[in-house]
Amino acid sequence: MAQYQTLLYYCYSTIANAEQFAADHLKFCKSLGLTGRIIVAEEGLNGTVSGTVEACKAYMDAIYADGRFGAIEFKIDEVDEPSFVKMHCRYKSEIVHSGLRDPNIINPQLKTGKHLEPKEFLAIKDDEDVVILDVRSNYEHSLGKFKNAVTLDIENFRDFPAMINQLAQYKDKKILTYCTGGIKCEKASALLLHEGFKDVYQLHGGIIKYGKEAGGEDFEGRCYVFDNRLSVDVNQVNPVTISVCYNCGKHTKKMINCANPECNEHFTQCDDCGTAMDGCCSDTCQEHPRKRVYDGTGYYVKVPQPINRKAEVA
Structure with missing residues (x-):
């Protein structure tokens, strides 16, 4: 059995003083030794966290103990190592950005498919x-x-x-x-x-x-997936590969981020092109002075941003 788990979850539930909740929740997650990325808004929670089996259980127990989040359904993956390097919990205006703020148009707590x-x-x-x-x-x-x-x-x-x-x-x-x-x-x-x-x-x-x-x-x-695994297998019945290498067109299921941090494009690239292009999507990116070292994974830890900074209203 794997020593670690990764939890994917969300919940549309009203959170009063969500910005303070985000700050407090970050401290709680760090106290458990979790890593991950959580978005908090007045409309609810959206997160992926990773840690030991024990830490993940403690987190889920705490979430369920809060009556606002009883409807959460955790998707649990067994992993060989944590799926993140750091722990972020940020306040934003929406837990998934639609640009529509009118609750008369979109309010998942009242009406969905x-x-x-x-x-x-x-x-x-x-x-x-x-x-x-x-x-x-x-x-x-x-x-x-x-x-x-x-x-x-x-x-x-x-x-x-x-x-x-x-x-x-x-x-x-x-x-x-x-x-x-x-x-x-x-x-x-x-x-x-x-x-x-x-x-x-x-x-x-x-x-x-x-x-x-x-x-x-x-x-x-x-x-x-939005963690350092980048993608996961789903189909155990009739799997096929449909994605192709951005550079050569050969079928590949490997997705990476461009090694040029100012590009950071998500794209599929085969291992041969990854080696030849240093994990970059183009010659221009390969020549960029800030190009990151490509280690074969194509995943890079993001440059730290201010924690819990209130997102600007679009």
């Missing part, structure tokens, strides 16, 4: 009246996605609202949304309902839970 458990999603995903909608960013679905899923050309989730008109052709279909752990679908499905889509569903627990409970069937490629 119907939640489908993984096996329910599996049972209906191929029906003729169903459209599977990936609400993640380009670099995520280029690495892996459900077979026949509709994907959107977006760099960040905040671009999703502007793409709604492109989905109008599916208004008479059952829309099955999915994302990594479920958090983006809460807002995406709420927005679709607000825009007149009648039959909207979401994959409860996201791709990660689907892999654990439904074997990951028909999820093609790997799933991008």
Whole structure:
């Protein structure tokens, strides 16, 4: 059994004085020896933390002891080492940035798409009246996605609202949304309902839970994760690799960050090109004076930022 675990979770639940909560929560996580990244907002929590099995249990027990977070469902991965180097807990205006602040448009505590458990999603995903909608960013679905899923050309989730008109052709279909752990679908499905889509569903627990409970069937490629693993396998039934090397076009499931910190682009790159390009996406980046040392992983610890700085309002 692995000595460490990585916990992925979120909860939409009102947090009064969220900025102070973030500061206090950071101290608590550090006291347990956890590493990870947590976003706190008045609307709830969004986090991935990693540590010893004992520390993770203590964290989950403390979260569940707080009545505001009883609905949290932790996705637990057994890992050989912590999935982060440092612990960050930051206050922001949203736990997943949509750019929509009007609670009359999006309020996941009041209205979202119907939640489908993984096996329910599996049972209906191929029906003729169903459209599977990936609400993640380009670099995520280029690495892996459900077979026949509709994907959107977006760099960040905040671009999703502007793409709604492109989905109008599916208004008479059952829309099955999915994302990594479920958090983006809460807002995406709420927005679709607000825009007149009648039959909207979401994959409860996201791709990660689907892999654990439904074997990951028909999820093609790997799933991008926001820690130093960068991606994880999902499909234990009929796995394939769909991503290709950004530089040579050869199939590869390895995703990295560009070694040029001023670029830091997420992209797929095979090991041969990684060695030849020093983990960079282009010749220009390879020649950049601040280029980081490429160790074969393509993961770099971010430059520390002020803890709990209130995010600027967009």
